[in-house]
Amino acid sequence: MTQISGSTRIFGIIADPVAQVKTPQGINRIARERGVDSVMVPLHVASEGLAAAFAGLRTIKNFGGMIVTVPHKEAAVNLCDDVSARGRLVGAINAVRREPDGRLLGDIFDGIGFVTGLERNGVSLRGSRVYLAGAGGAAKAIAFALAEANVAAITIFNRSAEKAEALARRLREQRPDLITRVGSPDPAGHDLIVNGTSLGLKADDPLPFDTTRLTAEMTVAEIIMEPEVTPLLAAARQRGSRIHFGKPMLESQLDLMASFMGVTAPAAA
């Protein structure tokens, strides 16, 4: 890190708790690589303090923006002056840019980070048939980004079929030509299989769907980063499927979020 001086721009990551986040290291490495005099610091704010924190950070002229994470991603939407179309679709944001006049702009990079990670690994999305487990925040962001990347069909499997149907409806509103279905635990008949649930984070979690139906023609993608090889990915490997780890999603996101917030060299800005 370059030495912090009076002219260093400040970025934050706002979360509760915050001690476990690894984002400051990632964004500060990107700033260093890009030759930017900026620093990202952790901001530990509870839900009841979020509105005041946003109002205060808005007044800090050398504050460039912040990454927003658990549990603030939904609440932050209403604290911004403007939110991207995809942020409004998902109902959540994970990055805020502070404009020079103090306006706060929100956007979400979960989905686009996931899609960029896949594409960088050579997984082609256009025209493919996707099976998505989950209909929560992360799954929603991924679903909208996949729709934007012109997949042909998305089948959503979720414990609550109602939430799956609601997401399918929103996706059709966004892209009327998209084939959407509410699915079963059986992923057969799809090219890309995505775990958009948190199942696999804990050692004794059940598998998110029926892995005995996976085939060698399928790509199985995970959003969980730790453990790197989840029980799902281990099972997929055994069935001969191509596997895609959770980490590239974060790496792609860091780059995208850094650029969005303005962690960019003055000449390139």
Next chain:
Amino acid sequence: MTQISGSTRIFGIIADPVAQVKTPQGINRIARERGVDSVMVPLHVASEGLAAAFAGLRTIKNFGGMIVTVPHKEAAVNLCDDVSARGRLVGAINAVRREPDGRLLGDIFDGIGFVTGLERNGVSLRGSRVYLAGAGGAAKAIAFALAEANVAAITIFNRSAEKAEALARRLREQRPDLITRVGSPDPAGHDLIVNGTSLGLKADDPLPFDTTRLTAEMTVAEIIMEPEVTPLLAAARQRGSRIHFGKPMLESQLDLMASFMGVTAPAAA
């Protein structure tokens, strides 16, 4: 600097403008020397944003406090939950500590920093007769700290005799046994001569008082740091007086403010 992580504590310096401040480097060096996982960042906030900034910073649980400087030292008094006796006397603060419950405590270290700097340089204050030029913010803080350090007498020379008299009155309220006078440009009859004005900062400033009356028995102390040798100190040197630079005041203050805000290793806290 140690790498910033999710568990790093945050400190700030709030000012307008802020790009010129050197305090982050100083405090971050102290943190490194003390083995503390903390970082001080500049916070550029205009007067109209100060109240919202304080309200927001209060909500950040890993925010330890901030240094307050121009033009916020007076306004910050009313934004704290509690202010030290000397802060109330001076009507200004230059450091804020955030308590774990979010309460903000203000204190001022200008005066005590000055006094500590003198004492570290072997200038004995108890019982001495002081001539002080100026009755503004810095001069006030120094006057109260000198009174607390048990000097015998303080003569205040100020362009506005009214302000000098008001300060003398406040000093007597604090220490009824203190001999106070409103002075003339002539510093004769004193042991310690202090420039508490900003005269000397600019190259074409007049001298703050009549330097032809300085003697070899006197110590002449400056609060201006840049230039190191002000015209006043050059004249004092020529007259054979002992001279005291402006920089030790800042160095002593940094240490004191770091400890006050809690830039201290957990074991020592």
